Amino acid sequence: MAAPSPPEPRAASIGPSANQRSGRDPALLATVLALWALLGLFVVFPLARLLGRAFFDDGRFTVTNVLATLGDPNHRRAFVNSLLLATLVGLCGTALGFLFAYTAARGGLGRGWLTALDAATLLPLISPPFTTAITMIFSFGPRGLITYHLLGLKHFTAYGLHSTLFAETLTYFPLAYLTLRPILAGIDANVEDMAFSLGGSRWRVFRTITLPLAVPGFANAFLLLFAASLADFATPLILAGNSFPVLPTQAYLQITGLLDFKGGAVLSFALLVPAAAVYLLQRYWVGRRSYVTITGKAGPATESKSVAPWARALLVLACLLVALVICYLYTLLFYASIVVAFGANHAWTWHHYHVIFTEGLKAIGDTLIIAGAGMPLGGLFGVLVGYLAARTTIPGRQALEMVSMLNYALPGTIVGIGYLIAFNEPPVELTGTALIIVACYVFRYSPTGIRATVALLQQIDPSIEEASQGLGARSGTTFRRITLPLILPAFFAGLGVMFIRSMTAISATIFLISINWTLITVRILENMTELSLGPAAAFSVFVVAVVFVVITLISALLRRFRAAGSVAMTSVLGS
Amino acid sequence: MNPVGITLERVSKQFEHRVKGKVYAVRDLSLEVQPGELLTLLGPSGCGKTTTLRMIAGFQQPDAGRILIARQDVTGLMANARNIGFVFQNYALFPHLSVHENVAYGLRVQKQSAAEIARAVGVVLALVGLEGHDRQMPNQLSGGEQQRVALARAIVIKPRVLLFDEPLSNLDARLRVQMRGEIQRLQKTLGITAVYVTHDQEEAMAISDRIAVMNAGVIAQQGTAETLYRSPATEFVAQFIGRTNLLTARVVSVSPSKVDLEVQGRPLWTSHAPLGLKAGQTVRLMVRPEAIELRPVITAGALHGKVVSRTFLGEKVEYQLRMGTELVQVTDYNPAHTGALQPGETVTLDIAPDAVRVLPGGRP
Numbered sequence: 001m002a003a004p005s006p007p008e009p010r011a012a013s014i015g016p017s018a019n020q021r022s023g024r025d026p027a028l029l030a031t032v033l034a035l036w037a038l039l040g041l042f043v044v045f046p047l048a049r050l051l052g053r054a055f056f057d058d059g060r061f062t063v064t065n066v067l068a069t070l071g072d073p074n075h076r077r078a079f080v081n082s083l084l085l086a087t088l089v090g091l092c093g094t095a096l097g098f099l100f101a102y103t104a105a106r107g108g109l110g111r112g113w114l115t116a117l118d119a120a121t122l123l124p125l126i127s128p129p130f131t132t133a134i135t136m137i138f139s140f141g142p143r144g145l146i147t148y149h150l151l152g153l154k155h156f157t158a159y160g161l162h163s164t165l166f167a168e169t170l171t172y173f174p175l176a177y178l179t180l181r182p183i184l185a186g187i188d189a190n191v192e193d194m195a196f197s198l199g200g201s202r203w204r205v206f207r208t209i210t211l212p213l214a215v216p217g218f219a220n221a222f223l224l225l226f227a228a229s230l231a232d233f234a235t236p237l238i239l240a241g242n243s244f245p246v247l248p249t250q251a252y253l254q255i256t257g258l259l260d261f262k263g264g265a266v267l268s269f270a271l272l273v274p275a276a277a278v279y280l281l282q283r284y285w286v287g288r289r290s291y292v293t294i295t296g297k298a299g300p301a302t303e304s305k306s307v308a309p310w311a312r313a314l315l316v317l318a319c320l321l322v323a324l325v326i327c328y329l330y331t332l333l334f335y336a337s338i339v340v341a342f343g344a345n346h347a348w349t350w351h352h353y354h355v356i357f358t359e360g361l362k363a364i365g366d367t368l369i370i371a372g373a374g375m376p377l378g379g380l381f382g383v384l385v386g387y388l389a390a391r392t393t394i395p396g397r398q399a400l401e402m403v404s405m406l407n408y409a410l411p412g413t414i415v416g417i418g419y420l421i422a423f424n425e426p427p428v429e430l431t432g433t434a435l436i437i438v439a440c441y442v443f444r445y446s447p448t449g450i451r452a453t454v455a456l457l458q459q460i461d462p463s464i465e466e467a468s469q470g471l472g473a474r475s476g477t478t479f480r481r482i483t484l485p486l487i488l489p490a491f492f493a494g495l496g497v498m499f500i501r502s503m504t505a506i507s508a509t510i511f512l513i514s515i516n517w518t519l520i521t522v523r524i525l526e527n528m529t530e531l532s533l534g535p536a537a538a539f540s541v542f543v544v545a546v547v548f549v550v551i552t553l554i555s556a557l558l559r560r561f562r563a564a565g566s567v568a569m570t571s572v573l574g575s
Numbered sequence: 576m577n578p579v580g581i582t583l584e585r586v587s588k589q590f591e592h593r594v595k596g597k598v599y600a601v602r603d604l605s606l607e608v609q610p611g612e613l614l615t616l617l618g619p620s621g622c623g624k625t626t627t628l629r630m631i632a633g634f635q636q637p638d639a640g641r642i643l644i645a646r647q648d649v650t651g652l653m654a655n656a657r658n659i660g661f662v663f664q665n666y667a668l669f670p671h672l673s674v675h676e677n678v679a680y681g682l683r684v685q686k687q688s689a690a691e692i693a694r695a696v697g698v699v700l701a702l703v704g705l706e707g708h709d710r711q712m713p714n715q716l717s718g719g720e721q722q723r724v725a726l727a728r729a730i731v732i733k734p735r736v737l738l739f740d741e742p743l744s745n746l747d748a749r750l751r752v753q754m755r756g757e758i759q760r761l762q763k764t765l766g767i768t769a770v771y772v773t774h775d776q777e778e779a780m781a782i783s784d785r786i787a788v789m790n791a792g793v794i795a796q797q798g799t800a801e802t803l804y805r806s807p808a809t810e811f812v813a814q815f816i817g818r819t820n821l822l823t824a825r826v827v828s829v830s831p832s833k834v835d836l837e838v839q840g841r842p843l844w845t846s847h848a849p850l851g852l853k854a855g856q857t858v859r860l861m862v863r864p865e866a867i868e869l870r871p872v873i874t875a876g877a878l879h880g881k882v883v884s885r886t887f888l889g890e891k892v893e894y895q896l897r898m899g900t901e902l903v904q905v906t907d908y909n910p911a912h913t914g915a916l917q918p919g920e921t922v923t924l925d926i927a928p929d930a931v932r933v934l935p936g937g938r939p
Contacts, residue, residue, distance in 0.1 A: 463667035466634050469654040470661040471681030471732055479682075485671045 027476045032394055039403050041428065046418030047406070051249075053265040053421050069266040077247040079270055082230060083404065085164060089229035089254040090222040092169040096322065097176020097221055098214075104177075107183035113316075113559040120323035121174035123330060126547045128504040128521050130234035131540050134528060135329040137238065138336050138537075144343070146330065159241030165440060167235050170326065172228045176221035181442045183217035184210070202308055223282045230275055231411030233507035238528055247271040248507065255511065261421060268414040279409045330544075337537035352538035360539065363523045370434055370517070371502030375439040378498035381442055382449020383491050386434060387483060389450070390457040391465070407440075408447035409564040412507025415444055420511045432514040434572075440508050445501040449494020456490045457483075489558050496554035500547050578611035578768050579645035581631060586640030588626055597739055600626040602792040604640070609784075613762050615767045617779040618789035619815070624772045625740055627789070631770060632781035633657045633740050644736060655684075657736075660729030664741040666721045668713040672701070674724050675709035676677065678885050699731040702761065719750045726758070730765060737762060737769040743778065758907045759828050776816050780804075786810050794872070804863075806847070820864060820903050822934075826856045834933060836860070839899035841878045845931035852933070859934045864906040865929030870923040871916060879922040882916050898924065 055061055071074055103109070124132060139146050141156040164365055165270050185509035187210060233248040240246055251267035254260045336342040356364070381404075388394060388399040407415050421442055430436040464486075468478040487548050506521040513522050527536035583606040592598045601623040608614045616624035627636045631642060633654035639701050642650045649657050670678050675696055679758045682692045686854040700706055703723040713721060722742065728738060743751045759782050773779050780800035787797040800816075805811035806877070810821060824843065826834040834848040838860065845860075852858065873879055880898035883917075887910075894905040894916065903924070916922055 461663075461665055461667060462667060463663040464669060466632075466654065467661065467663060467667040467669070467728070468680065468684075469634070470659055471634060471684055471728070472655045472658070473680075473684045474655055477684060482669055 013093040028388075028394065031384065032400070035381075035388070035400065038381075038399070039443070042439050043406050044427075045401055046415070046422035047410075049422040050265050050268055050414065050418040053262055054269045065262055066266050067156045069263050070270065074245060074574065075250060075270070078247050078250040078267075080272070081161075081240075081244055083274060085161065085168070085236075085244075086226045086229040088161075088165050089172060090226040092165065093173040093225040093229075094176045094180075094218055094221045095109050096169060096173040097178075097225075098180050098218070099315065100173070100177045100319055100322070101180035101184050103312075103319050104181055107312050107315055109189075109316070116323065117319060120171050120319075120326050123157075123326055123544075124171045126176045126500055126504070126551060127171075127544050128234070128524065129171060129232060130521075130525070130528075131333060131544070132171045132329060133164075133235045133331050134524075134533075134536060134540060135336075136163055136167050137528075138332050138342060138533070139329065141343075149500065155513065156463065157241075159239055160244050164236050164239045164244065167239055168229050168232055170322075170329075171232075171235065172225050175224045175228060179221040179224060180214065180217045183214055187213050202311075220282060223278050227275060227278045227282075227409075230271065230278070231413070231507060233411075233413055233510070234525065237525070248411060251413050251417060252510070255417065255420070262523040263418075265421065266415050271411050272414055274306050274487060275409070275411050275414075282393065327480055333537050333544075334541055336533055337541045340534070342533050342537070351543075352534035355535045356424050356538045356542060360523055360535065362521070363518050363520050363539075364542070366434070366517050367503060367520045370437050370519070371499050373434070374438045374445075374502050374562070375495050375498045377438070378446040379449055379491050379495040382446040383453050383484075383487060385446070386450040386453025386457065386490065387479065387487070390454045391462070391483070401454075404443075404450055405447045406442045412444070412505065412509075413511075414507035415440065416511035419508070431512075432516055434517045436512050437509050437517060437519070440512060441498065442507070444508060445498050445505075446494060448497040449490060452490035452493040453487050456487050462484055464555040492554055492557050496551060499550050502546055523554040578766050580610045580643075581608040581736060581768060581770065582606070582643040582646070583631070584641040584643070586627070586637045586642060586667035587632060587634065588613075588623075588630060588637050588739055599623075599792045600632065601630070604792070604794060606787060606797075608768055608770060610768055611766050611780060612784045613759065613771060615771045615773060615779040615786045616789055617773060617776060617786050617815070618795075619774060623792040624789045624790040628738055628740055628770055628772045631736070632659050632661050634661075646702060658732070658734050660732060660734035660737045661735070662725050662729050662739045662742045664744055666713075666725040666742075666745075668721055668724055668728075670713055672713075674705065674711050674713070674716070677713065677724055678709075678727045680728065680733050683905060685732070696727075696729055699727045702730075703757070706900045717755065718746050722746065726761070730752045730761065730767070732766065737767045739769065739771040741772070741773055742771075744775075751778070752781075757784065757841065760817070760932075762823045780816075786816075788815060788874045790815075796909075796922065802851060807861065808935065810859060811880075813828075814935065818864050818904060819866075820901075820904075822862065822901055822903070822932075824856055824858055824860045824862045826852050826858060828854050833928070836931075838878065838932075839901065841876065843926060843928075843931060845876065845928050845933060847929075847931065848933035849935040861934055862926055862930055864893070864904040865908060866927060867903070867905045868925040869896075869905055869907065869916060871920065872923060872926060875925045878926065880924055882918050882922060884918055896922070896924070 020515055024084070055063065070079070100117060100121060107113075107116075128188065137158060138144060140163065142158070144158060231248065233252065236244070236246045237249050237252070240249065247267055247270055251271065252265045254267060255264040320381060337352050338348055338350065339346045340351070385404045389397050394400075419436060420431070422428070423436055427571060430439070460483075464484055465478050468482045469475075473481070504521060506519070509519055510522055510525070513519055520543055524536045524539045524543075527533070527539065583604055586601060586604045587596070587599065588601045588906045589597050590600050604627060606614075606627075608636075616627055616725070618624045626635060630637050631644075632845070633652060633656075637650065640650075641648055644657065669680065672680065678699060679692050682695060687695070690827050697706075700709060705720065705723050705727065708716070708724075712896065715725065715898065716724065731794070738760070743754055746754060758771075771779075771782060781903060783800065785797060786800055786803055788803060790797045790811050795857045796803060796812045801868075803812060803816045805818060807819075807856055813819045813821065822838055824836040827837050827842070829835075829848075829852050833844050833846045834852060836843045836858070843860075848858075879901060880896035881898050883895040883902070885895075886893040888907065892907045892915075894907065894911045896903045896905060
């Protein structure tokens with residue numbers, strides 16, 4: 001296959017500017033040292049403590065802990081279950097994502113339809129990770145709308161592999177959609193047209209040209225979903241039940257239930273191995289296998305590129321069905337928040353909202369304060385690391401980026417347990433403070449800002465910064481007056497993601513909350529386990545609403561800056 | 576301010592190539608740019624000309640060698656301390672700043688007064704013919720206007736040296752000719768020493784005081800456009816500057832005043848040959864296409880060939896001829912004189928001995 005190889009970026013062939021070496025610029029050197037210190041404290045140190053707890057007894061290296069924990073058949077089962085669930089979610093989610101992506105890229109749909117597709121996929125992305133799980137209980141639980149009320153089933157069980165798989169697939173398939181859509185859209189129209197002109201049928205072209213070209217995308221989407229499912233903590237906690245233990249929930253119960261830190265650390269390590277494998281596979285194997293260079297220039301929508309009318313109707317129908325299920329689930333969520341007791345008493349009431357704004361006010365206030373504090377810090381951190389990685393020749397800049405990405409790539413359970421073990425005792429005692437939660441968010445969710453910054457900087461020719469240097473500006477001046485204004489969109493994207501994740505995350509921070517500082521998501525989970533479904537639904541609706549408002553604001557800001565500046569910034573929130 | 580000279584002393588720069596490993600972009604290169612001169616680095620892509628320019632600017636550090644501006648060693652100096660004006664191929668205008676702010680940038684960095692900045696920017700914008708555009712954003716300008724802003728931004732700081740990196744390659748042909756005239760005029764008016772990088776030999780010949788032809792990281796030859804055209808030192812230079820015929824010949828005899836040669840079994844002589852040639856040696860000859868005259872009659876003992884193709888281009892006609900095993904290009908600037916020669920015709924080639932050059936370093 002004559003695949004066009006992407007043109008070598010100019011910076012790589014010519015080499016970054018020589019006079020950005022760290023040794024010559026005190027400001028740069030100080031920044032780098034400060035970043036390394038922070039990363040050392042909040043990324044490397046907790047992970048080292050976690051591994052230390054798993055592998056060391058009284059200062060001596062030992063594997064007996066690991067062998068003992070993994071010898072437990074229940075834990076072994078959790079390990080196998082985790083991998084099984086992740087594989088299934090990867091397959092189902094990629095298939096669903098491809099359905100949406102292919103319909104969007106080849107269905108020849110109008111703008112309105114595309115917006116509707118995007119909206120349906122955006123909803124699960126911005127919700128707290130267990131929203132689908134909650135609505136699954138509403139729908140299929142012991143008193144579920146469909147199972148109990150509609151079908152009258154008394155013994156249907158909503159807990160186990162099937163429901164966890166369904167909820168996670170619906171929650172994470174948008175990741176596959178966002179990965180596959182640009183790849184399908186980026187396949188050169190001429191390539192497909194060429195295949196048609198050689199006499200291939202539509203099906204044949206799809207099978208022999210389109211699908212093979214999308215293979216790297218499939219691999220990438222699968223790995224993304226695999227990692228997301230592997231790390232998912234809240235969905236299995238609500239839906240998996242006792243019969244289907246998975247690693248993150250098992251580690252959580254080990255620590256909160258049995259106060260067995262060592263066991264939690266070992267289970268985290270068991271989770272770390274497949275997660276790290278997936279991460280490395282994605283970064284070093286899939287990343288180099290893309291046939292399609294995304295140029296942002298969509299190929300012309302030629303007649304031959306579109307699908308046959310009947311196939312198109314089928315595709316749209318399937319997408320609509322999925323979108324309908326999503327809408328149904330969210331309507332159900334809202335409905336559950338405005339009735340007295342879902343499943344028993346369906347009289348209207350605003351009582352649950354009253355509850356969350358009185359009893360739950362502390363959780364809302366704490367969450368907003370922590371999100372508000374984490375936002376600027378994480379945004380700045382992302383831009384700084386992205387800039388250093390993409391634009392300077394400081395030694396170890398790739399290591400800097402890698403380490404910055406670590407907490408993002410690791411399942412939240414591992415990060416949470418790591419923080420718990422590391423900051424529970426001197427020298428750095430942070431348990432019970434807001435700082436530990438803020439730090440966790442900053443180092444876990446700023447990588448989106450890092451990637452957005454790197455992506456944006458790759459679109460900005462390095463010669464613009466060289467022009468500034470040539471005119472006599474020092475690196476600080478150049479960064480402040482030229483680079484920073486140009487990467488503002490990435491900064492805003494970073495802020496947006498920081499905020500959304502601070503509002504919706506739970507897997508790491510559930511280990512870090514205290515009497516002093518709690519979070520909305522933790523309250524939702526508590527409500528769910530206490531079976532106060534109304535307040536849980538009201539909290540969830542509140543979070544979705546706040547996140548939606550913030551996303552709208554950020555998008556407006558991005559549009560504004562896009563109009564003033566010149567660099568296109570596409571789907572930054574999608575990563 | 577008096578113009579200053581630039582000296583490169585045995586400068587080398589290596590790069591890590593993905594496949595080939597370490598490769599030389601520039602190798603042991605020495606060069607002298609006279610004060611006030613416009614010197615062009617000319618060569619194909621990948622020859623090291625842009626790397627050389629970027630090292631003069633300070634955007635890249637040489638691995639070995641020294642760079643001097645006004646006899647002062649600037650090798651260790653950062654770009655922002657060298658007082659240079661650089662014009663980029665893609666202009667590198669700051670997309671978020673207006674024309675006025677783009678040009679004012681360097682003056683603001685120097686912390687000049689607002690009044691002085693306004694005055695200087697006004698003068699320079701007038702100089703490049705952009706009065707009244709100061710409030711526009713770069714993306715509202717045409718390519719030629721963007722080019723002028725880049726030029727204005729480079730000269731407003733009164734640099735000691737002006738450096739151009741293929742500044743015209745993004746413009747259309749007509750604008751390119753116009754802009755190169757303006758660049759030359761500005762450079763001479765301001766009297767700033769300039770180094771200009773291009774791969775376009777016509778542009779180089781039009782704009783430069785002197786040209787340094789580069790190939791594979793070294794300078795193949797330097798001199799005026801005329802010297803390079805008439806007396807290329809290597810086959811590479813002969814082929815890179817203008818169109819040329821390279822023919823294989825055998826040396827028949829060497830005397831102090833002339834060298835007798837044999838091409839495709841026919842005699843030819845020249846007085847332009849390097850020393851040390853020996854009878855029986857095989858050499859390479861260079862003959863420019865316009866130096867060959869065609870006659871539709873066949874003269875015994877003279878060079879002759881068969882017309883392969885004829886291309887009418889208005890003021891000239893270009894022929895391709897087969898002469899034994901060689902293909903020869905001939906440009907006829909006076910078609911009325913010879914009349915139309917048709918493909919298939921056999922003609923005589925008249926080559927004035929003065930137009931034949933034996934290239935040095937020919938294969939033995």
